[in-house]
Amino acid sequence: MTTRLFLLTLLGLVPVMLVPTWPTALIVAGVIVLAAVLDFFFVPRIHGLEVQRTPGPMVRLGDSTHSTLTLINGTSRRLRLHVRDAWAPSAGAVETRSRHVLEPGEQTEVITELGPTRRGALPGDLVTVRSRSKLGLIHRQKSIDVPASVRVLPPFVSRRELPSKTQKLRELEGRSAVMIRGMGTEFDSLRDYVDGDDVRSIDWRASARAQNLVVKTWRPEKDRRVVIVVDSSRFAARRCGEGTVFDAALETSLLLTALATGAGDRVDVIVADARVRAVASSHRAHDPVHDLSVALTPVYPELYEANWESISAAVLQTSRQQALVVLVTQLDEATIAEDILPVLPTLTAHHRVVVAGVEDPALEHLAARRGDADDVYTAAAAEAEMLATASLQSRLRGLGISSVQALPEKLPGALADLYIRLKVSGGL
């Protein structure tokens, strides 16, 4: 049934109104039905049509990509097609419908513009093809499953903080390199003494050779190990500001990866809940941030409880050398006390552990509510939540574990600052 059939029926008004009798109406109706039935047999079948989908390049969320649909006429007849290249709504396909006339053996390509609105591997839906004859009164329709998906990487909005953080790291390195000789530092160079330098760093042997005062300089050690653990359990599925906690955790790990690999460290990322969901390493990677993005793309939080024993086992397996272990999870009292604290000793024995948590902006908003009694109770409950987190942080500090808690958009920067601080103070 096509619009043409409707127009033909509408055209039937003319004879029916000119000769308004029952026989006229029946004859006109009969002619239309006959034409439709004949046309149905004229419509070429779609069996021989080959459909191929080629997804375009993977993009970061916010950029647009495309998918190419290739239609090959494998039949011996000319095909008149109306094609719908359906995609999941979040893939943001702009124009999915197109019309084509294909000679036998001819092929054509349809480019479907996509503006994805969600991170992940976004699958294409069915391709629906309508075929019609030259007359075009009736069409035959068929939906074909052509598996394909576009990969949309996490947006990495915090990328813009990277230059400033790298700059800061370099400055601090240069400043502190003079004096401090600590665990994570290595010998850098010798230079002339200037007023204000620490006398303890004068290299007397070199000074004797050079006939003037020479000091040793140190710099933070390179090739340290950083292991980022991203919790993808039910806590990560919480809505937080615009997105979920998991999105903020991904941003955070991406920025830290970019910063740490830039500073010469080796970064491993483990995404885990009840099992290890994804692993990425900067070792021998050409572009660690891109590789990490690709590895993280198809992972979504699930409603499981995190299994911290298997997570700590995975961390220990990843690095035998002393490493900075960053747990991006929820600063939740019960979880930390019951699940994380028991496994912490095995981690802290070899590594330095940092816990990063995403703060819910709604909590602060609720805590500021002042109105009737209900508002006050709500504010008190929110305040209690925040106090619990604060007390947890001070308890972790007592155990020698640093922790960061910040709003989703601020957490990447805050964790980067902590990393810089640790790096510069030789804490790695």
Added chain:
Amino acid sequence: MSAQLDIAARGTRSTSRVQLRARLRSAAVWIVAAFVILVTVIVLVLLSGDEESAEPLHYDSTERTGTKALVETLRDHDVDVTTTEDQEQARSAAARPDTTLLIPANTAALSPGDIAGIEYALRTHGNRLVLVDPGPTVSEFTDRITVNDNFSPLADPEATSAPSCDSPIAHSAGAVSTGEVEYAETKKGTEGITACYPFTGPGVAEIDGTEVAPGSARGQLLTDSGRSVPLTVLGNPDWVTNENIDEEGNAALVLSQLSQTQNLVVYYPTFDGSGQQQSPPSTIDFVPGWFLAGVMWLVPCLLVLLLVIGRRFGPLALERLPVIVPAVETVHGRAALSARSHDRDGALHTLRAGALLRIAKRLGLSADARTPTIIARIAAVTGVDPGRLHYVFVSASAHTDAELTELVHQLTQIESEIP
């Protein structure tokens, strides 16, 4: 993107023939719909094919007021019964010899001309005419019989009536059920009129001064054999109805009355057959035919349009949504719990602690600072009375929700004064 990934993510599919079973499954809706429509049409045809009338005393009616039982019983007893609603047919059938014409109802639908025509047909072979409870219209047929109206309205006749006459048919039938109307001869002592089954019982007294003279022959069954067309009036319609024909001697009386001749014609006059009831012309009669035809043609147009726009271009695209947990639900739940248990002190304590921590941070005090130290600093910075500060931050307790709200407002105000 690596070449491997590219190949892995690309999909190719050539359409193949759909299996018969899958085709059947997708066509199942249409098959079921066709079946349902077929069954509906068959049922409708069957129902409408059985043209049963529900009119009172109609020969085809199986209702309680119908007379189908009577007609069928007569047929079983080898009486040749002709039933019709058509006057022409009734007249030609009644003109045969050895025939009785029964008009069970609607005698008011017959004009004097109609009656004359019918009587003329009957007269050729001296056939009988039988009327069932004609009421006042009996005067259209004959002026020798009339409705007996000289009874008191309070009369209460007995439920069954005895024959009380010489008619052998009535005698053999015995008592019958009593109706509501009695007939009488117009003139006392008219030749040829036999009256049976008069009303008896309390209050059935004859009143003088009415049309029917006291002492006239009266009853529910009147037979007038003095006319050119012998006439029988069955005064009680209950005698012939499906519901009451089996009571008392009704059946015996009626069946023997109607089976005296070999042929019986049952003519049921209708009011609409004569054509004098022409409905007034409606608006639609003034609309030109071509316009009506055009409007009618829009129906198939609409049908085709629905079929055209009704077919979806492929199924809806699916979206696999990630799981998202609303985080602040627990906070709202806890707030509701403490509100229900009126935990004002707990709420106040929490809000005080939070405020003091924030203030200490803002005033540059360490997180371990004690409350008196913080209060002293607040007093120094803002100039608020330390006594009031102590009251708001430490000593005051809330006994009602209003007090709690008030205290929290003061707390917020003091906090907001900290530079």
